Amino acid sequence: MHAIRIIDLEKNFGEVKALAEIHLEIEKGEFFTLLGPSGCGKTTLLRTIAGFYQQDRGDIYIEDELINRVPAYQRNTAMVFQNYAVFPHMTVFDNVAYGLRVRKLPKDLVSQKVMTALKSVHLEGFEQRTPDKLSGGQQQRVGLARAMAIEPRVLLFDEPLSNLDAKLRIEMREEIKAVQKSLGITSIYVTHDQEEALVISDRIAVMNQGRIQQIGKPWEIYRDPQNIFVANFVGKINMLRMQLGAGAGNGFRHASLGKVELIIPAHGTEQLDTILAAFRPEDIDEVGAGGGGNTLTGVLRTVSFMGSVARFEVDVEGQSITIDRHRPREKDIPPIHAPVSFSIPPESILLFDPVSGKRLGKGPQP
Amino acid sequence: MRGNIRRADIWTFVTFIGFAIVVLFLIYPLFDIFRYSFVDKETGEFSFVNWLQFFSKKYYLRAFTNSMFVAIATTFFSMVLGIPLAFFTVRYRIFGSTFLTTLSVLALLSPTFIGAYSWITMLGKNGFLRTLFQSVGVNLPQIYGPLGIILADSLQYYPFISLMTAGALMTIDRSLEEASENLGARPTRIFFDVTLPMVIPSVTGGALIVFMMSLSNFGTPMIIGGNYLVLPTLAYNLFTSEISETPGMASTVSIILMLCASIVIVLQQWLATRRKYASMLVNRPVVKKLKGLRSVLAHGLCYGIVFLSTLPLAVIVYYSFRKTSGPVFQPGFSLASYRQIFFDVPKTVTNSFLYSLAAVLLIAGVGTLLGFVIARKKSAVVRTLDSLLMIPYIVPGTVLGIGFIVAFNKPPIYLTGTSVIIILTYFIRRLPYSVRSAASILKQIDPALEEAGINLGSPPGRTFRTITLPLMQGGIISGAIMSWVTSMNELSASILLYVGQTMTMPIKIYLLVVDGFFGTASAMSTILLFVTGVSMYVVNKYFTRGNETFLSA
Numbered sequence: 001m002h003a004i005r006i007i008d009l010e011k012n013f014g015e016v017k018a019l020a021e022i023h024l025e026i027e028k029g030e031f032f033t034l035l036g037p038s039g040c041g042k043t044t045l046l047r048t049i050a051g052f053y054q055q056d057r058g059d060i061y062i063e064d065e066l067i068n069r070v071p072a073y074q075r076n077t078a079m080v081f082q083n084y085a086v087f088p089h090m091t092v093f094d095n096v097a098y099g100l101r102v103r104k105l106p107k108d109l110v111s112q113k114v115m116t117a118l119k120s121v122h123l124e125g126f127e128q129r130t131p132d133k134l135s136g137g138q139q140q141r142v143g144l145a146r147a148m149a150i151e152p153r154v155l156l157f158d159e160p161l162s163n164l165d166a167k168l169r170i171e172m173r174e175e176i177k178a179v180q181k182s183l184g185i186t187s188i189y190v191t192h193d194q195e196e197a198l199v200i201s202d203r204i205a206v207m208n209q210g211r212i213q214q215i216g217k218p219w220e221i222y223r224d225p226q227n228i229f230v231a232n233f234v235g236k237i238n239m240l241r242m243q244l245g246a247g248a249g250n251g252f253r254h255a256s257l258g259k260v261e262l263i264i265p266a267h268g269t270e271q272l273d274t275i276l277a278a279f280r281p282e283d284i285d286e287v288g289a290g291g292g293g294n295t296l297t298g299v300l301r302t303v304s305f306m307g308s309v310a311r312f313e314v315d316v317e318g319q320s321i322t323i324d325r326h327r328p329r330e331k332d333i334p335p336i337h338a339p340v341s342f343s344i345p346p347e348s349i350l351l352f353d354p355v356s357g358k359r360l361g362k363g364p365q366p
Numbered sequence: 367m368r369g370n371i372r373r374a375d376i377w378t379f380v381t382f383i384g385f386a387i388v389v390l391f392l393i394y395p396l397f398d399i400f401r402y403s404f405v406d407k408e409t410g411e412f413s414f415v416n417w418l419q420f421f422s423k424k425y426y427l428r429a430f431t432n433s434m435f436v437a438i439a440t441t442f443f444s445m446v447l448g449i450p451l452a453f454f455t456v457r458y459r460i461f462g463s464t465f466l467t468t469l470s471v472l473a474l475l476s477p478t479f480i481g482a483y484s485w486i487t488m489l490g491k492n493g494f495l496r497t498l499f500q501s502v503g504v505n506l507p508q509i510y511g512p513l514g515i516i517l518a519d520s521l522q523y524y525p526f527i528s529l530m531t532a533g534a535l536m537t538i539d540r541s542l543e544e545a546s547e548n549l550g551a552r553p554t555r556i557f558f559d560v561t562l563p564m565v566i567p568s569v570t571g572g573a574l575i576v577f578m579m580s581l582s583n584f585g586t587p588m589i590i591g592g593n594y595l596v597l598p599t600l601a602y603n604l605f606t607s608e609i610s611e612t613p614g615m616a617s618t619v620s621i622i623l624m625l626c627a628s629i630v631i632v633l634q635q636w637l638a639t640r641r642k643y644a645s646m647l648v649n650r651p652v653v654k655k656l657k658g659l660r661s662v663l664a665h666g667l668c669y670g671i672v673f674l675s676t677l678p679l680a681v682i683v684y685y686s687f688r689k690t691s692g693p694v695f696q697p698g699f700s701l702a703s704y705r706q707i708f709f710d711v712p713k714t715v716t717n718s719f720l721y722s723l724a725a726v727l728l729i730a731g732v733g734t735l736l737g738f739v740i741a742r743k744k745s746a747v748v749r750t751l752d753s754l755l756m757i758p759y760i761v762p763g764t765v766l767g768i769g770f771i772v773a774f775n776k777p778p779i780y781l782t783g784t785s786v787i788i789i790l791t792y793f794i795r796r797l798p799y800s801v802r803s804a805a806s807i808l809k810q811i812d813p814a815l816e817e818a819g820i821n822l823g824s825p826p827g828r829t830f831r832t833i834t835l836p837l838m839q840g841g842i843i844s845g846a847i848m849s850w851v852t853s854m855n856e857l858s859a860s861i862l863l864y865v866g867q868t869m870t871m872p873i874k875i876y877l878l879v880v881d882g883f884f885g886t887a888s889a890m891s892t893i894l895l896f897v898t899g900v901s902m903y904v905v906n907k908y909f910t911r912g913n914e915t916f917l918s919a
Contacts, residue, residue, distance in 0.1 A: 050821055073820045073829075085814035089836045098832075099822030143818075150822060 003186035009058030036207035078147035093127035099150035117145035258317040267361035395769030403617035416618040429600040440580040443520035448527025477855040479585030484678030510592035527572035534568035582762030584858035627760040690885035703889035722853035725792035737804025763858030807841035
């Protein structure tokens with residue numbers, strides 16, 4: 001039995017295709033994230049599961065029950081909202097008790113469950129406060145406790161942390177993950193923040209233009225992206241359009257960009273003339289002039305000091321390449337316009353079809 | 367799986383009720399008026415004779431040009447009074463500016479006919495100011511006619527302009543003026559380059575409201591206009607003289623009046639869709655302190671304007687306590703006028719209170735439900751209902767009164783002569799304001815709150831009751847109080863619909879003024895003013911959006 005099963009879901013807003021060909025299976029207790037840029041359809045999908053939107057086509061099952069025709073208030077899917085949606089005219093206690101009272105639970109059971117929920121989000125003693133006396137983070141805890149209290153079949157998170165400041169966001173996401181794991185409630189989490197998605201999720205579905213681009217564990221999404229969109233959206237990646245050349249043996253072949261030559265994996269490139277070769281900034285080893293294999297040399301354009309790394313933008317044959325230098329020291333940073341050389345391990349290069357955008361060949365081990 | 371599961375819930379029913387109200391109490395009466403405008407009253411057959419007569423006879427056309435002249439002049443003078451008042455009270459420290467605003471709003475909300483007849487007691491044939499000036503050899507011009515209408519209207523309606531301008535001035539982001547100054551502009555230059563362009567949309571918005579109010583005002587021209595006919599008084603006169611026949615000409619005049627009003631509304635809507643500059647920023651402009659002569663002049667100007675507009679009300683209150691003998695005032699004070707009301711016409715007072723109360727309950731209830739549908743349920747059907755609910759804005763009271771008589775004096779519905787028809791007029795005239803105010807309150811309530819309720823298992827009806835309604839409460843009550851005030855003071859439609867048993871205070875005041883019983887009229891007007899003042903006080907005291915609420919009056 002799957003906690004959630006979605007088959008061929010489609011949703012249109014007038015002419016706009018908001019969701020198309022959505023297939024999903026989410027396991028019980030899983031923390032599943034919908035990741036994508038704004039307008040990609042992730043929130044639409046979440047709200048369709050909650051019953052706020054009606055799909056134009058396709059089926060949604062919760063725990064093997066077809067819920068297409070079940071109204072939102074009977075779906076037992078509790079949502080945590082982006083702007084908290086804490087009822088401003090009720091105390092913290094009444095907020096958390098709301099769903100329980102709707103379910104006509106006896107009074108003592110209501111207060112027992114409210115207390116448990118408040119305890120798990122560290123809001124004991126706040127019962128009689130009104131929401132206007134709470135910080136954003138506290139309000140979102142109330143939202144989370146209110147959703148958990150009804151013991152829903154699925155917890156739905158609609159960008160719950162995006163209104164919080166950076167530090168609190170990190171704190172809260174750890175807390176959400178901990179609470180979710182301890183209760184074992186299946187959760188669907190919507191975010192546009194790729195780092196948040198990687199940290200918090202068991203599995204991620206990357207979405208774009210109403211379609212799912214790839215579903216996988218965080219490692220797979222980052223290390224083994226199946227198309228250009230996923231590669232670009234999750235993390236930083238360099239992409240060079242290169243001409244394919246002769247074979248180099250051992251499953252590798254040559255590729256060139258102007259005067260620059262690289263060795264790249266050959267698998268899947270047989271029918272092509274040009275290729276998009278991609279590699280992540282952290283996979284590049286900066287080398288002294290002339291040293292190392294599979295080396296590119298370019299001119300340093302800018303240096304961005306980001307604390308833990310210094311990010312170099314290097315111009316190679318008119319294309320910009322990003323390199324991260326770890327443990328940076330100011331005295332080690334070369335001057336602007338200086339030549340910089342770096343080598344790229346051939347096995348860390350990912351190849352994409354420049355026409356379809358699809359991944360070619362097999363990726364490195366995640 | 368395909369298909370739409372939207373089930374008929376409580377909101378489908380509310381939408382249906384909304385359509386039923388609009389069709390029965392707006393479209394049906396207005397269609398009757400439209401039909402009658404094409405009926406020749408001599409033959410009872412279809413003809414264009416009314417329309418031809420309107421555009422060929424000087425008598426009718428004159429009423430049209432009169433209406434335009436009065437409305438344009440009133441708008442102009444309201445701006446002359448309203449803009450400086452707004453500017454000085456917002457930007458400079460004027461002692462007691464809140465008090466001034468309150469007084470001007472009281473003048474705005476008081477029944478129009480009270481101001482008009484108060485000016486008569488001051489500047490009419492035997493008006494005390496007139497006699498006073500005559501005794502020192504100054505002959506003031508005749509107050510009856512256009513001069514009186516424009517005077518009374520401008521002094522009543524200018525707060526629309528001052529309140530809207532003040533609202534805009536208060537929300538201009540201070541950084542904009544600072545940016546202008548920082549880039550080297552001098553104070554006058556800042557005013558003309560930045561400040562003024564920012565408030566122009568609000569000034570124009572206010573001006574259109576004033577134009578509209580003046581155009582459809584019935585009470586003032588009826589009392590102070592003399593022989594000077596404007597469209598509403600022309601329609602009224604024609605209708606009351608045509609009453610036994612088919613009201614052809616009155617219908618034609620009604621439609622012309624509505625066409626003028628529609629043009630103003632279209633203009634207003636067009637303006638509203640254009641950019642508004644009001645910002646939500648808290649970077650409010652600073653209030654400057656004036657010194658010496660400048661301060662004296664600014665205070666003089668603000669107090670002068672507000673004094674002039676409250677003077678008529680003060681005069682009325684004064685006269686209500688004067689001793690009278692029949693229509694003649696005697697020296698000294700007494701409560702005889704009040705005694706007379708409570709012994710002779712207590713029913714008039716209770717009628718006013720009961721009808722207004724009934725109407726307000728309807729207005730608040732139906733308005734809130736329809737407001738919810740319009741704010742939250744987006745569909746072609748709801749959009750249609752929304753535009754249909756605009757109709758009362760373009761239907762002056764006189765026209766609605768005529769429509770109700772012609773429509774509900776024949777099968778299938780007889781209502782004429784009942785209290786129901788008067789309550790319904792109050793209800794219909796005020797409904798769009800109530801719907802709009804409910805919808806705008808809802809726009810400030812995050813829909814996610816309702817979704818959270820639904821999501822937690824609460825059905826739509828319960829969610830509305832436990833979440834939406836408590837959050838709307840303040841807005842609904844303050845809106846209801848405003849509806850109460852306008853209903854208590856309604857004259858233009860009810861004067862066509864009343865019978866002896868269903869007389870209300872505004873009608874009685876009008877009749878008393880016509881018969882010359884100024885004492886009793888003043889006492890009754892004072893009661894209305896008192897009710898208006900108390901209602902305003904309650905709104906101001908207990909609800910934060912006070913002045914905004916008054917604007918929708």
